[in-house]
Amino acid sequence: MKETVKTFKALSDETRLRILHLLIEAGEICVCDMETVLGCPQAKVSRHLTILKNAGLVDDRREGLWVLYSLVKPADSTHAAVLKMLRETGGGELFSLDKKKLLQAIQQGRCKTFGVIKPEKIPQSMAR
Amino acid sequence: MKETVKTFKALSDETRLRILHLLIEAGEICVCDMETVLGCPQAKVSRHLTILKNAGLVDDRREGLWVLYSLVKPADSTHAAVLKMLRETGGGELFSLDKKKLLQAIQQGRCKTFGVIKPEKIPQSMAR
DNA sequence: ATCTGATATCTGTATATCCGTATATATGGA
DNA sequence: TCCATATATACGGATATACAGATATCAGAT
Numbered sequence: 605m606k607e608t609v610k611t612f613k614a615l616s617d618e619t620r621l622r623i624l625h626l627l628i629e630a631g632e633i634c635v636c637d638m639e640t641v642l643g644c645p646q647a648k649v650s651r652h653l654t655i656l657k658n659a660g661l662v663d664d665r666r667e668g669l670w671v672l673y674s675l676v677k678p679a680d681s682t683h684a685a686v687l688k689m690l691r692e693t694g695g696g697e698l699f700s701l702d703k704k705k706l707l708q709a710i711q712q713g714r715c716k717t718f719g720v721i722k723p724e725k726i727p728q729s730m731a732r
Numbered sequence: 733m734k735e736t737v738k739t740f741k742a743l744s745d746e747t748r749l750r751i752l753h754l755l756i757e758a759g760e761i762c763v764c765d766m767e768t769v770l771g772c773p774q775a776k777v778s779r780h781l782t783i784l785k786n787a788g789l790v791d792d793r794r795e796g797l798w799v800l801y802s803l804v805k806p807a808d809s810t811h812a813a814v815l816k817m818l819r820e821t822g823g824g825e826l827f828s829l830d831k832k833k834l835l836q837a838i839q840q841g842r843c844k845t846f847g848v849i850k851p852e853k854i855p856q857s858m859a860r
Numbered sequence: 861a862t863c864t865g866a867t868a869t870c871t872g873t874a875t876a877t878c879c880g881t882a883t884a885t886a887t888g889g890a
Numbered sequence: 891t892c893c894a895t896a897t898a899t900a901c902g903g904a905t906a907t908a909c910a911g912a913t914a915t916c917a918g919a920t
Contacts, residue, residue: 605749605824612743617908621736633813635867648909650868669866669917683821693736716866746880763897776879778898797887797896844896 608682614659616688619644620652624675625695627662629703631727632674633717634667640714641705658684661686670721706730736810742787743814747772748780750830753823755790757831759855760802761845762795768842769833789814798849810824834858 614620622642626633638649653673656662660683664673678684703704709715718726734790742748750770754761766777781801782791790813792801806812837843846854 605746605826607742608749608824611747612740613907615740616744617736618734618737619908636865645865647869647911651908654868664845666867669864671867673909682817682821685813685820689810689813689817692813695738695912745876764895773880774897775881775899779878782898794887794897799897821861 607680610659611682611686612659614655614661617652617655618698619648620656621690621695622699623649623652623656623673624661624690625699626702626706627673627675628691629727630706630717632672634670634672636670637706637709637715637717638673640709641702643705662711667721668725670716672717672721695700735808739789739810739814740785742783742789745780745783746826747776748784749818749823750827751777751780751784751801752789752818753827754830754834755801755803756819757855757857758834759853760851762798762800764798765837765843765845766801769830769838771833777782780798795849798844800845800849831835 615624619642623638626638626641630637635646635649635653638653639646640643642649653662653664656673657664660679661676662673663676664671666672675687676683678687706715706731710726713719718730724731743752747770751766758765762772763774763777763781766772766781766788770777781792784801785792788807789804790801791804792799794800802830803815804811828843835842835858838846838854841847846858847854
């Protein structure tokens with residue numbers, strides 16, 4: 605049950621929920637794109653990503669200069685249920701704005717992930 | 733998304749998770765039975781119940797001297813998903829002990845809810 | 861080796877949360 | 891009305907968390 609508490613604590617912050625919903629939408633993106641979309645300073649984004657990683661909710665991998673984050677493949681049933689719940693509930697209005705901002709960043713060439721890092725992996729919902 | 737954060741914060745505490753699992757198991761019980769089962773002081777239980785109530789996760793109703801708490805009928809999809817998740821994940825070892833303690837309290841006549849308040853409503857899993 | 865861009869960590873401060881203890885409120889009975 | 895039981899709330903201290911700003915690390919290019 606201790607682990608479950610850790611999971612819920614990780615989910616108890618608006619910025620972290622926005623990040624998770626962004627990852628649901630985009631699949632895998634770099635930290636600087638999160639800064640762009642969320643409008644948060646770099647240190648803040650990085651700190652929250654560390655928390656999500658320690659809670660076992662996201663994975664990271666380095667790709668050149670960048671670090672790309674994505675949702676984990678859920679290991680236990682709690683995580684699976686949590687991620688399913690997040691997908692189902694959608695995130696509300698604030699996240700709709702984030703999604704719009706990501707789309708704009710892509711269209712205006714300000715998105716690194718789908719601009720220069722891996723343009724071929726752009727998700728359906730974001731492709732023009 | 734603000735509401736979602738509130739929900740997760742309410743879930744980010746071991747005592748509160750134990751209470752929720754207890755309510756899943758017992759259906760509706762009074763505060764003093766929770767004290768007995770959880771082994772927590774009255775004020776602590778009451779405080780956590782207030783937090784769960786403010787988060788919209790539990791309902792309460794007065795029955796004479798006692799106040800009986802139960803899980804809400806979920807209003808929105810986030811709550812429904814959360815409660816479903818709690819039911820599915822089961823709560824782990826610590827809660828198994830709580831369940832045992834509830835059973836013992838019933839058998840030894842120390843449980844108010846199913847001893848004097850509403851003995852006819854004792855759940856299947858607890859009946860001898 | 862040095863420079864630059866991207867990301868992570870440290871530090872101090874403000875705020876939030878949790879807990880134990882004490883006190884208040886509510887209900888029913890003598 | 892007074893008492894006993896059940897529950898809720900207020901207060902103060904300890905710990906945890908979030909943030910901004912500064913600094914450190916890391917990878918690649920020159």
